Amino acid sequence: MAEYIPIFMFVTVCLVLLAGYPVAFSLAGTALAFASVGALTGFFDPSFLNALPSRLFGIVTNQTLMAVPLFVFMGCMLEKSRVAEGLLESMTRLFGKMRGGLGLSVTLVGMLLAASTGIVGATVVTMGLLSLPTMLKRGYSTSLATGTICATGSLGQIIPPSIALVLLGDVLSTAYQQAQLKMGIFSPKTVSVGDLFVGAIIPGLMLVAAYSIYLMIVAWRNPEAAPGLSDEDIQAYDEGDHGSLLMNLLPPLLLIGAVLGSILAGAATPTEAAGVGAIGALLLAAVKRQLNIETLSETLSNTTKVTCMVFLILIGASVFSLVFRGFGGEELIHELFTSMPGGTFTAVLVVMLVMFLLGFILDFIEITFVIVPMVGPVLLAMGLDPVWLGIMIAVNLQTSFLTPPFGFALFYLRGVAPPEVRTTDIYKGVVPFVMIQLLLLCALAVWPELATWLPEKLYG
Template sequence: MELIPLLMFVAVGVTLLSGYPVAFCLGGVALIFAAGGLLGGSLSMTDLTFLPGRLFGIIENTSLMAVPLFVFMGVMLEKSRVAERLLASMGRLLAVFPGGLGLAIVLVGALLAASTGIVGATVVTMGLLSLPTMLRHGYNPGLATGLICATGTLGQIIPPSIALVLLGDVLSTAYQEAQLRQGLWSLDTVSVGDLFVGALVPGLILVGMYLLYVVVISTLRPEQAPAMKREDANIEGGAEAVSLLGGLVAPLLLITAVLGSILTGLATATEAAGVGAFGALLLAAFGRHLDRHILRETVRSTTRVTAMVFMILIGASLFSLVFRAFGGDETVEHLFDALPGGVLGATLVVMLIVFLLGFILDFMEITFVVVPIVGPVLLSMGVDPVWLGVMIALNLQTSFLTPPFGFALFYLRGVAPPEVRTSQIYKGVIPFILIQLTMLGILALFPELATWLPGLLYG
């Protein structure tokens, strides 16, 4: 019996490598194994009667309403050229300092992450706008591409992140299951807002580590990150300051409205997502970039991404239902119990699995397939759910940077100039992977970095 859940994982891995859509891979494998179980007598129809309840649970889940709203906000900000104006203004202001363009990339990337939460859009946008400029002014290609890839993935950890929204919903269910395993009947849960607040401090520390790396490189090796000549920067004193202020005010107001309403308890993550979507519309209108074409493209992109998310969620729900009907929970629990090191050993194995799966799967597949299976077991062993969610998000961010399969590398390769070699991109991200791993180690040693602020705000 314990062999069947492992075979399900193998079957899913094989079908995913075939290139077939993930949602149908998950659902199809589950149905095939369920049919075999019914014919073989190892499953009964009663085991599958919970599926309608799960599907209606997805439909009625108000937390998941934040997904299309945050996606709409991010796509609208991309179409309204807020990022382009912000990057141009800050780049010209800081470019006269050694490493100034690099510092501008990190700061703008952090602001875009806090405004959009969409990794691919941030990497592509910054690659198109900033990479040619950095190369033209003598930046080392490895440093330039590494910076863009690393800061583009900040959307995984800095709220409002789509990854954190999905993780929050999955971990909430896993936390309730873990309490039931322990014989507890508490209504305590994990909200998306808890993960947003928990990820804030680690995300800011990571941004600070990126900035520190740029300062160190520009000081020790100024030829790799030279300052731009003042005449090339086209700086005009107060006029440039006014331009920068105009580019900063819009995204900062939006970030304050979204995150501020969550931090102060005035709104849930879903309500804040509605505020963000409406705010993005206003910014596009004030910037004269809101017309029928942009609105149509934004709605289409939002619908496409949302449909993909929910189809994967339905397929993953079917997969996890069949997996548990075959005793998958007990299989995972027995595997974890057999590992040396107890909770620490189990957590390390899960983090390694998530890291490796990040090479071939998007964060949505990992969130919907892996976390519901291992989450209840880890949480019942005493792992803090907010800390676990932030660790998984940071881990996925690291795997998205790691050669040769990191998604961020493919995004940038698609828009980088032909003279930039793939080997240079791979070499450029290595220092940032080490920074990411260092941050993971710091968070593992000091879980309070993720748990202190939620505990302070929500008690």
């Protein structure tokens, strides 16, 4: 009976979350309740909780996690400075006459916005408000328009600098150290956020290329679903005061280049690069004359809310994982995975499937802080590459957030879409993009080098 307590604990916290209680308090409250009952019945050693103060101190002094508020600030400031609006108008003038050109413009702008903000919800909402009315007005199929926006908006999960990769990098670094101790290996090698950023570049670009090819194929086979813009539409864009393509494209590209370039060159840590990005976003807002007290106040307020949410969930998850380990949960998972037929392949498949399903009810923050610390050390001890595992988790969760009927990206777009857009149209539109992402997951499983080659090439 005692060996199944970790399973009961995990099922209980899922039920509490489904009941609608706040995530951080659900995790910590469930853990402390089980610890109290376990201590009274002799199934739990209360001395495990002695490690809690040092864990919490380690969270608030973690230099890697300092990148979170800085990247969030950068994304919020860029959202307020109307970068996406100028980019979309310029790209539309460039590709608008092509069949599917407007969809291609939305995809490319979504990629740049994802790389600039790193926040899925912000990208989906921004692109939904800016491009969905235009696409529908120009005759685009409702399902194609909504599917394109949801898919490109979710690129913030995998395109660096992504908040998800920052959090995954920190958690996987700890899991990798624990795995090495399990294997009796004392190697100085670690996995960093920078490794995940570099590892995500090729899969991210592959997704963007696949989305673009799909849009071009649809436009070729069904021109009515993705028509080109008329000369009058293009002329209207040309006559507007939207600035040149170079002036709209260059600032965000320079900002992305400064952030990623400093990391790739080894000139800055991800935290230091996040500081560069935050300052760059401020300068970009000032250049666009969008920097004022109101904008700065809203940006700081949103940054504080998101940062507090992240750290509060992390604290709750730390309490949960500590109690879970005290009940022998880690040993239970290890025995379960090692006894599975098919070995490592089956273990990875089960973990990915569970994470995919949990993505319907939990955000990536909760999954990263709760599930990854449970399964990460066990999987890495089985010989998996930590960079490959991190990219697989990120793409898997991105696919989950896009999958009907519970995908978070679908809810974000539903909240800003016009009333005439049916929910079934959104669901229908994202299905081809979900299939593309599943194909990418299969490609990563067959060829891990897609995620590991570039980090090995750069860092050896």
